[in-house]
Amino acid sequence: MTAPGAAAAHPLFSINQMTVKQLGLPELVDACVESGVRHIGTWREPVQAYGVEKAAGLLRDAGLSVSTHCRGGFLTAIDGAERRAAVDDNKRAVDEAAVLGTDVLVLVSGGLPAGSRDLVAARERIADGIAELAPYAGERGVRLAIEPLHPMFASDRCAVSTLGQALDIAERFPAEQVGVCVDTYHVWWDEAAPAQIARAGATGRIASFQLADWVTPLPAGVLNGRGQLGDGAVDLALWWRYVEEAGYTGPVEVELFNDGLWEREGREVLRETVSRFAEVARAR
Amino acid sequence: MTAPGAAAAHPLFSINQMTVKQLGLPELVDACVESGVRHIGTWREPVQAYGVEKAAGLLRDAGLSVSTHCRGGFLTAIDGAERRAAVDDNKRAVDEAAVLGTDVLVLVSGGLPAGSRDLVAARERIADGIAELAPYAGERGVRLAIEPLHPMFASDRCAVSTLGQALDIAERFPAEQVGVCVDTYHVWWDEAAPAQIARAGATGRIASFQLADWVTPLPAGVLNGRGQLGDGAVDLALWWRYVEEAGYTGPVEVELFNDGLWEREGREVLRETVSRFAEVARAR
Structure with missing residues (x-):
């Protein structure tokens, strides 16, 4: 399944650092240069x-652009001091994004605080936190990208479970300050998502598009079960067409959390991912 | 957390057999009689x-009514022989339900066949299968209850992920033949679900209401992670109010697949469940 090292990566391919977290940043940069990753x-x-x-200097010197910085968010605390700390930490994340030269900070919004069963209230606190952050980000040329996470993460990671909900929040703010991140892993099951992608495109809200496949059985804790492109149930080429038809032309990021991939040699995983990505690109 | 054995179960409480699968049927019947479960x-x-x-005789003699028979479904095969076998097996399930004296057969509709990535087509095959089954069931006084399963089961267990999708299929058929099963575990994350419960009530489609709580971390495979009532993130009393407001007055079934509960003494788990249910009933 490994691609020949000589094949240059698709020009829109972006590798999320977590996909090959076994590589240190300098190694990852070398591997990207070797594979023609931009x-x-x-x-x-x-x-x-x-x-x-x-x-930032290392990436710039290697000619690598930063598609997104991951991740801010976790804005659902009820306690005032915790909320303040979360907003402050998100401002630091915005500052980091600006230094790295990316215009997108992805937000994983946060789940239910201990003892709470109110997803609606959690989403309102997310919107409140974004209201504090959005102008700060906008002034620094960074757009907040609300990422809906799969409903299996609703309680403990992200109360925003659908693209529709993410857009309902994003549209309260200027499009240059707040957009959404469309990740196939999180939205593939949702029959409403294609129309919501069109909505996001029409209002200029698609800040990031990420690819991951859905494979089962899910591992314990479900976080690190994201599948290599082509291994699972998602028609990745179809979803790519949806975002393209909605006007998105930016980098397409592959973000896989997968214990099996992490156990392997990182450069080999990168080459395989480049190759799988090319197959998806051809099929779209 | 164990309730006193003397407390009689709430009159609407129904215990799904899988919740205490460590008990054989005669033991379960004895335990139900002991706890006043109806x-x-x-x-x-x-x-x-x-x-x-x-x-059927054992349950009847003990004065127990059967709230639902679980489960038919798995109607997404593409292969003709497999589809035929699935429909035939579902007819046997209808026959069983009729013998047991229940008017509800719960359907877990089925996921993607090997190699398929098309959830829309899978749902159409589910509808086709139900079209064959519905008149057969109706003639025997049994209603098919389409159960939407949490989106984390979309690929391998049930392509019907929301109550809205379940109703879109159910409403193609007479209400006395096809309804839906509302299970808090599967719908709690869905902000559209309360309105869909109202829709289901208005059209006489709520065939079953089941309670389970949402707890994390999810176990490997995610199937057996359903939480004991009160242990998790779901406002169970609120969801019960939704179905009551929609006109549902039938039994409320507790269906928990949980390795931790299965390791314990079954009668103790039943008593605990009766007690937790009473707390939810009081809170609604």
């Missing part, structure tokens, strides 16, 4: 550990 | 193993 989605913790300015 | 949801395999006629 875009990378960065992740806060490893970038912070490496140094944000230093990472 | 309704039971039966499961095909253990009932078949015991003998359907014999089970």
Whole structure:
């Protein structure tokens, strides 16, 4: 299944750093150059550990653009001090995105606080937090991308479960400040999602498009079960067509959390992902 | 957390056989009588193993009514012989339901066949299968209850992921032949579900209402992670109010697949469930 190392990556291919988290940032940059990869989605913790300015320089020198910075969010706390801390942390994430030269900060909005059973209220607190963050981000040339997560994450990770809900929040704000992130893994089951992609396109809200396949059985905790492109149930080429028809022409990021992929040699995983991506690109 | 054995179960409480599958049918019947339980949801395999006629007699003699028979469905095969076999098996399930004296057969509709990525086509095959089954069921006084399953089961278990989709299929058929099963575990995340419950009530389609709580982390395979009432994120009393306001007055079935509960003594689990149910009933 491994692609020949010589094949240059599709020009829209972006590798999310978590897909090959076994590679340190300099190794990842080398591997990207080797495979002709032009875009990378960065992740806060490893970038912070490496140094944000230093990472920005490394990526810039290698000619890599940053498609998104992942991730801010977790804005559902009820407690005032926790909410304040979350907003402040998100401002730091915006600052990081600006230093990295990307115009997209992906938000994983947050689930239910302990003891709460109210998803509607959680979504309102998410909107309140975004209201505080959006102008700050806009001033720094960064757009917040609300990512709906699969409903299986509604309680513990993200109360925004559909693209429709994400747009309902995003549309309260200027399009240059708040958009959405469309990830096939999270929306593929939703028959309303194609129309919501069209809505997002018409209002200029598609800030990011991410690919991952759906494979079963899901692992315990379900977080690290995202499938390599082509291994699962999602018609990835069809979803790519939906976002293209909605006017999205930006990088297409592959974000896989998968213990099996993480156990393998990182460069090999990158080459395989480049190859699988090319197959999806051809099929669309 | 165990309730005193003396407390009689709420008159609407129904115990799904799978919740205490560690109990054989005679033991379960004894435990129901002991706890004042009046309704039971039966499961095909253990009932078949015991003998359907014999089970019907045992339940009748104990004064237990059967709220639902679980489960038919799995109607998404593409292959003609497989489809024929599935329809035939569902007819046997209808026959079983009729012998057991229940008017509801719950359907878990089926996921994607191997190699398919088309949920829309899968749902059409489900509708086609139901078209064959509905008159057969209606003639025997049994209603098919389409159960939407949580979207995390879309690929491998049920392509019907929302109550709206279930009703879109059900409404193609007479209400006395096809309804829906509303299970809090599967719909709690869906902001459209309350309105769909009202729609289901207005058109006389609520054939069954089931309670289970949502707890995380989900176990590997995610099937057996349903939470004991009160342990999780679902406002169960609120959902019960929704179905009551929609006109549903039938038994309320507790269906938990949970390895932790199955490891415990079955009568104790039944008493605990009766007690938790009473708390939900009081809170509604």
